[in-house]
Amino acid sequence: MSAFHASKGVRRPTVASALVVFPLAFGVAGSRVRLPPPPAWFALVTLPRVRLEVDRDHVVVMHDVNVPRGQWRGGDLELFVAFGAPGPPRAMDARLFGGDANGDPPADAASEAIVLEKTPRRPSTAYLLLGPPNMAGAVLHLGQAAFRRAVAPSGVARIRVRALYDLPSKDARERREIVVRLGTLGGEALALERIEVVSLESVQGILAADARLCGPDADPYPLAVSGVPEPSRATQAPAPLAPILSVRHSSDDLCVRFWSP
């Protein structure tokens, strides 16, 4: 867990809690529970960056989400984030940054921890931030005072959600695939600006990586990934598209494949 700081809201799961989470993640999602629609967002939320940090035995999926103040007039916020695939994360944390709306917060930027709470599905009062509402996930409890502080300098708060997963096993073509939640099924699709895949190992951590949107309406174009070389492709295949130029549907997820030794 060198690259990961567990927050006080998430404990490392025990066997017993994992047994609870798995049925929630798969059983409830399959039972098609009808949920009330999520509250309408008070602003246009965007995803400036999705970053995968790959290590020898785990991968950290990091979502950077920009939440502008928009029409927010006060009150605590509950934000729902669904778990990705292949399964629930081993650990998760979230932090709140304020300041510059245009760039990534510097490494030493001040931030506040956001309290997380696991949940079998989106609670009715929670805004839908990432992923389908009827999947297991976590609710981010964002206090009014903290959000106000974060949006004060530039009008935009940056929420960074990190989830630590076991390294997925290789498929027959030596690839590992991870599904990153993007969509807010039933809500508005969030514009995605950048995908990064990096290796935390010093030598030859990742040989190549590619990414594409996946879902029933997803556009077929491969998306540009920064940080690692793209895999060799047939000459007829379309060139990767900058993520910002992709048409995002609310049912899309992001499928990232990478080749590691």
Added chain:
Amino acid sequence: MSSSTIDLLRLDRDVARASEAIAHFRTELRRVEGDVARPIADPLAPFQHVAGRTAYEALAAYHAGLAEEPIKAALLPWIHALVEARVGLEFEVSWVRETRALAGRVLLEAPRQTSYDEAWRGIVYAPDLRLRVVWLEAAAELAPRLAPIAREAKERRVEVGKRLGLGHSATEGVGEISSVGLREAARTLLAQTADLRAAMRRESAAHSSADTPHARLGAWVGEALSTDAPEGWPARLTQRWLEETFVEMSRGAHFAIELPRAVGAASFARALYRFGFSVREGGRGGLPFSVAHCPDQIDAHRIGFVFGALPLDRTFLRRVLGVGERIAARQARSLARTALLEAVWVAARWLLTSDSSNPTSMDWEEVTCDVFQGSIDARFAGSWPSRRGDEGPRLEALLGALPLANDLVLRFDQDWFRNPATAAWMRARAGGPARIPSQDPLDAVALASSLCRSFEQVLG
């Protein structure tokens, strides 16, 4: 603007404000009643830093990172468009002044002074061919005064393109189809619909008696209005009806639809076109302005054409307008005829106004003779049709509209317009980037031929 420190997102916000300022200015200019005599303030004066050659060159020379490159690429056409708008502003105002000036006479029962603008409104709203011809004569008398303005505005546009090192104007040759491809497609559209148009002309009583240039043009305008399809739509020509009928599609979008005055069923089709256009342009997605919108608005026009073609669809006529099967069939045919005339006019208009095709007076005569199936008054040459700047994008959009409509049917079934899933799909498209790359390279001539075949199937 130093090339080493360009804040692209700040530039993007300024481009958005400048674009809004120029759009507001044009709307206000259209709304001014009577002569535009008072001096008009330059709406781009506060935005010189995004509407000048220096800004364009600095941005073009800027080395953007991987993440910034799409924003830089999207900003360049905007700055080109804003430079062109700033340079052409005086001609826009001169054009409006000249078209509003009461400089001609219309020989109605009580002859009176009229303007070019009013004459064209008279042509469209005239109740019969005889009055239409009277208004056409008034318009033809005033048309030669406008040609020098159009000519000078074009020279300035070409000059702007040259100075920016581009060789084309802001909305030409910027889509997926090159100007050469558009020209071939436009010619194909005219050639392959010639027989069908001739057959329709033989069916039309107004056309068969039209033996003078004005009568020919007047009959064509009358045909294009679809006044013989009066069922189901007149009470629905309101923004409220459009938003209620396409309620899911309208959710969250910012609409500003200028609905046309009801003249014929073509007005209803035009309102739907504008609604489709607004669905795309009013979408919300959180992308930078210049990525979410482009000056040519090709995709908005494409969606506009798909919605504008809905009254040709019997399923739409029966299920949404509630007309009977027999009336639906009759109205669909009438509107298909209008759509054919419109498609041909979109192609012809591009041929006649494109800066890249540089049409001569002989070209004007040839194309108008083809469209109206006989010569029209030569005094219109050089001033009518006037250039609106969206001719290229509209032609490209027209060519792509049929594949998009077919795609919607494949995805969401024949009544896609009632399917909630279409709304989510359309909102995603509207909230996405303005430029959506095609999966395969576009063959403009094949697209034009396919459009012609679909008209033959409906009208043949």
